[in-house]
Amino acid sequence: MKRSRNILSILTLAFFAGCQQPSDVVLTPDEGGQSGVEVVPVVVPDTGAFSAWSDSTAILPLEQSVLGGSFLLNRVTHDTGTGRVRFALAQVFFADSVVSFGGRKVGFSGRDLGGIVFDGGLMLRHPHVIRFGTGVGADTALVKGIAYTSNATQTYAPNRSYSWVVDPAGMRLVTVSVRTPDDLVVHAPLGGARVPRGRDLELLWTGANGRMDIVISTYDPARRKSRPILTLNPPANVGRVVLPARLMSGLPAASRFYVFTFILSNRTESISMPQYPARVFARAADVYNSYVEVR
């Protein structure tokens, strides 16, 4: 009897002394899913006005505020559900001097670089228009300097190298090249989709050879204006990101309509331009804008 009690005592002590919590089961995303997606709030420069977020340039306002020189080739798709518009545009803009209005910085004047050849053709050289986005004089536009544009809708092709030839200082020609990514095909959400706030939202696309960035913007259909609020930077372009319901439900309730902008891009950084000390880059992007309703 005594022996049994001893055994019981020892085992009882062992039970209580050695107790641990049951191990957790970690629910990891399945293969093909995405984790570690960086979500960055979009900062609008405190300028009272800014160069409008252009779904065609796919350059965020903060980037615009520090913009130097840029060579852009964007193929842009607007998918509203009721219709799909696609075009391609080559743009060149070199910020020159700061443009102020009412004591506040509102944008840059565009430097005149002379003639620029894109893909063998001369780009359209036209005045640079600064539109006020918000605040006083929201409908006001300023014309400051020069910008370059070229319609590339017919010539844009995926996985192809495009070049700009420019002589910014009249001293020597500079050739800037960039390669377009694969075709970007967005599978979800498509334009016109109604997305529940309380559920995970799966973002699906195909298209390689480029970096994927996704921008979530509020959209005002009456004014046809969007405001970027978040950018999603997946660590790798694997074709899928899941926006958890906890984020979806946290989107501003005041806005029902959103634009999900998928930007598949290739960049050429650190381009050296004579007599232009600011940062210059070239980028080719396939941009897809899905206009959705978040309920």
Added chain:
Amino acid sequence: MGMQAAGWSQTLSDARAVGLGAYAPLANDSRDFSINPAGLAGVRDWETAFSTYMTPTGDDVGFVFHGLILAKRIGDFAAAFQYSPGTSIRFVVPPTLVIGQSANPSSNDQTIEYAEPFTLGLSYRLNDQLVLALAGRNRRETVEDTRYEIVLGDTVAIPVIYQTTSEARYWNIDAALAWKPSQAVSLSLVGRNVIASLGNDLPASIDSLRLNTDAIGELGIAVRPGRRVALAAAVTSDLTGGSGVEWTPGLGLAFRGGLYFDDDAAPFVNAVAVGAGWSYEFVEVGVSYLRFLDQTGRRGSAGGDSFDPSGISMIDFNPYSSDRIAISVKAMFGQIRESLARIEGVKVTSAVFPASAATLAYKPIGTAWIRNVSDRPIQAKATFFVERYMDEPTETLPVALQPGQAVEVPLTALFNEQIRRVSQQSLRDATVAVIATPAGQQDDTFQTRVLIQGKNAWDGDVLSLRYFATPDDPAVIKYTRDVLVQSRDSLADVSRALEQFAKARLLIDTFAGGLTYVADPKQTADHVQYPAETLSLRSGDCDDMTVCFASLLTSIGISVAFVDVIPPGRPEGGHIYLLFDTGVEPRFGSSVAENSKRYVVRSTREGKETVWIPLETTVIADGFREAWDRGAQEYYEDVEVGLGLLKGWVRIVDVY
């Protein structure tokens, strides 16, 4: 992952349950009573059980305290309480987003914890074969969620991150039925979640995280093809189940093996288990190892996209359960020995008449029905005991019983002298117990009542009447010695052959003077005075006088017999008178009486024929001669004319 159906109701708490695979039909104690609460009927008195486990395939190889059970049996009811912190599983959803510029208050996006910290059970034994039971499992579902709110400022969209906690607490009620039609077969029917979700639920926005509470039926069967082997199988209405075998070679050892299967899983047999147990006195220790054949999702991480709580019915055993080594200890307290035999009924067939109580040492006072309720052959004996009137319980001879066999055992009783002091009829408690070997301890008791008559009560049987004769009573001896001493001179002249006859005549004549015949007091049983009382009262009825004279004569060595006459068709005319042995040989019968009809020739116990004189004691007050005349006349009519001895309505009972 081979997603398992929700139905399997196995828990993985106790090592025996883990090792068996199909525990429900073999449940017979408090261990893992949540699997089959009807097993609580096997609790003998107090019982407690501890269980722990470790996960050999996980990162943390440490023991988790699984649960503690406390159970108690009260009559046909048994109740149990289980505290089981180890019946818990927590799913963690790591952050999928890295939110810039905001501090996340949690290291995870979401934690979902399911637990059943408390279980209550109650069983009721309807009879030897049927047990009904209920169990209530208290379930807790806790969801800690990280929430984001995007607040639009003038210049920036600010993500605000905060934590929310939602909790559901509710009870699920299970019902169980255990049926044991024989020692070799037992069946179980368990209805899980027959009443479900008694309590509060998770908010509607996350109700998809609720566990499955659909009602599930589970049928189990266990067969014992031999004394040391048990086979068990169980299947649920969802076509999940298990099967197992238990081998008990002796020395308290048990070895177990089990298979778990699921019709929806691949492979069909999705887990195997082995186990061993050892019992010593009141402690039983068990260890088992459970191995899942498909390890997908069972090593601490699983695909989040396929996570479906509606596929989880049991917290211990589900598609995310890991391999485990379970260790458990059961301890019993109080009346813990296994009953080998049970008393199924007792019938007391006779009242106790103090005068003849000694006959109950060999003549049954009643019977007890004893059944072997164990799974082994036993030797059983019953005891009968009446407090105060017996010094020790009187045991029967042992009887051999096969498993399940029942026998009727006659009960005897050895009363002490206190029984002769009972003045009035009374009802006393009597305890019947059964003792079975090899254990040799009391297995079952049965309380009954026995009627104890007053000391003068007589059951009417002449065989019992002789027990009222007390030749050794000092009052009797003193009386006879005094009479003989006083008549020493007159007896000296009597021939030796007639000395016995003369002494008898002297005693009767001496005592008969002044005797009065008085009828019995009105009582249920006949009332018979002891000789000392008759000597004192100098009155009595025929029974009293017959007993008194029988005592007087036997106290001086004269053999006596009662003549019990029950006239045919007229039992109320029953009567008793006396024969005494003169010691005279028949050839000298004429020396006693010329008329041979006045005496009877009988054999003594030694086989010697002698002359016996019939005496009608009711007229003895008129003297020896009259009593003899009347006795001889009656004997002649009853025996020789009526042939009462041959026909059986006359009995002659030797007193000593």
